[in-house]
Amino acid sequence: MSHILLITSSPRGDGSLSARFGTQIAEGVQARLGGTLTVRDLAANPVPHITPAYIHGRVTAPDARTPEQSDAVNFAQSLVEELKAADVIVLSSGMINFGLPSPLKAWFDHVTWPGVTFSYDGNGPKGLLTGKKVYLVTASGGVFAEGPYAPFDFQTNYLLHLLGFIGLTDVELVRVEGTVLGPDAEKAAVAGAEAAVQALLTKAA
């Protein structure tokens, strides 16, 4: 039995391709492995930006925190607990201005927490959320996996780095790319993602 956490973040609602394929993966993994599924829709319910209350609160002893600091730290802790509880994490992101949607960045700002999800020792940073499987779905209007725009991929590469930094290194990536490059390119991108998702689900069985 697995616990699956699906995180969606696109502001494009029902038109979101990253949410569509992320949901397909999460529901497909659940159908194959059984278990429970939690959905965190960061577009519908955005987490706030991090605040001084959070930054100061997390380096203040619990009994010395102001009420505002306690609320901020407890909220971040609840996001971390949700993440820790998952065996499988499905993260979906659609490119906005060459990067990730801002609510997803705000979520990472809460859960990337020294001493909690990563630590430093003599060998440098060490991710603490180990032993989890991650499926990452990234969508973009242009093509970034290769070609002239590859140097401007501040979405997929950044997400892979952030995930790895907190210990989430076992990542299967599905890209849905080139969807604004005409109807044929969009069709090919969607068909490619559909095939990639089916291949991953077969592996997950």
Ligand SMILES: Cc1cc2nc3c(=O)[nH]c(=O)nc-3n(C[C@H](O)[C@H](O)[C@H](O)COP(=O)(O)O)c2cc1C
């Ligand atoms: C506000 C906005 C900004 C976007 N910026 C970019 C961009 O910088 N580069 C790009 O290739 N596509 C960009 N796109 C296109 C989206 O990345 C594309 O529609 C993708 O499928 C979005 O993910 P989703 O389908 O999960 O919503 C943008 C779309 C929107 C709505």
